[in-house]
Amino acid sequence: MEIMVKQKTIKTEISLTGVGLHTGKEVTMTFKPAPVNNGFTFVRVDLEGQPIIEADANYVVNTQRGTNLEKLGVKIQTPEHVLAALEGCDLDNVIIELNASELPIMDGSSKYFVEAIEKVGVEEQNANRNVYVVKEIISFVDETTGSEILVMPNDHYSVTTMVDFGTKILGTQNATLKSIADFKTEISDSRTFSFLHELESLLDNGLIKGGDLNNAIVYVDKEISATTMENLKTAFGKDTISVTPNGILDNLTLHYPNEAARHKLLDVVGDLALIGTKIQGKVIANKPGHFVNTQFAKKMAKLIKIEQRNYVPVYDLNQEPLMDIHKIMSVLPHRPPFLLIDRIIEMSDTHVVGMKNVTMNENFFVGHFPDAPVMPGVLIVEAMAQTGGILVLSTVPDPENYLTFFMKIDKVKFKHKVLPGDTLIFKCDLITPIRRGICHMQANAYANGKLVAEAELMAQIARKQ
DSSP, rough: OOOOOEEEEEOOOOEEEEEEETTTEEEEEEEEEETTTTTTEEEETSSTTOOOOEEEEEGGGEOOTTTTTEEEEEEEOOOHHHHHHHHHTTTTTTEESSSSSSSOTTTTSSHHHHHHHHOOOOEEEEEEEEEOOOSOOOOEEEETTTTEEEOOSSSSSSEEEEESSSTTEEEEEEEESGGGGGGGHTTTOOOOOOOOHHHHHHHHHTTOOOOOTOOOEEOOOOOOOOHHHHHHHHHHHHSOOOTTSSSSBBBBOOOSTHHHHHHHHHHHHHHGGGSEEEESSEEEEOOHHHHHHHHHHHHHHHHHEEEEEOOOOOTTTSSSBOOOOOHHHHHOOTTTTTTTOOEEEOOSSSSEEEOOOOOOOOOOOGGTTSSSSSOOOOHHHHHHHHHHHHHHTTTTSSSSEEEEEEEEEEEEEEESOOTTEEEEEEEEEEEEEETTTEEEEEEEEEEEEEEEEEEEEEEEEEOOO
């Protein structure tokens, strides 16, 4: 069962400075608290206009040597370890300011980002978290590599990675994150790694400028030539380099025997943050990599968007209403034939649900249209506004002394006709808290199991003169 959880952000801002692994450039990164429903957003403060790039799978442009995002020509490189830390600390909304394109590599893990977040603390926000509950197995397979990620129903979010690098030195490894609460202690300090054969080409191509022996585990999967040894000494600024008995370059001790699999799990958590919605399900990743991770994130984001677009809330219309027509008339100033709601089904501080039975006796059907009765769209909008009016009038002790007035109507869409015999359900959710009698809300109208109309409405109540 889905449990309502509040959204979370950080309490105050905090900055870290490091270098980008591939660019070698120093970068300062600042985590800042963000408003509800903001998600994770990157801000390039070094560029004119300080452009914003959302952590969105649809902005992934390539996955060579990390995940890379681009929006309108503005790039963000290797955000996966930072996003993993934000997910691992169970956050929803954070602004990440950067003065360069690539995020700092630090020690190649998420440890320093998690510690920074813990230093400033986490704060609950006044909005429920949107969680996608997985109801059936969803998978993505990369036919070229045989990599596969799937998610199956589960009562919470968990991740298992199974990796096979096809080399004697590393072999097959598994790692499991049973709960996001274990991320800090079991996954966050797992560092990035590379094989010597990959490193050679990166060095030859002038990449991996920020790399040193403290932020990447290097598995030696072949003989080191004299030339490579000299290149490594130069790249890492060392006088001597040797290989340890467990097959990694010296100066690093593994935190775990399966640190590579744990780091791949860290990458999966970070890349799946690009879905933009928390998942309730068990993720199993076989031979994961940034390409398969982000393709799966794109697939999930698309499915969630379609499902949310088609989501229709269900209410028991046989239950006694919260407000019948008499109670509605004691609150709303409207009267027939312009009173367009029959019942209020439920109401909280932030939402209200109303209902109208549409019959052939409605006076507007006389002229709209004589041979094809269709409820006018403007009256559906008016009915949604009246439903919202109940919400805002419930904030004053003497609603009978107030009138409601429209201030703004925005983003109106009509999707299906409303005909005689239909039952309309109106759901209005506050976009911002009610202040000075002004109500700004997202309003949806449903009939026959479909969304028939939607709009952003702003109305104000004013005392009768």
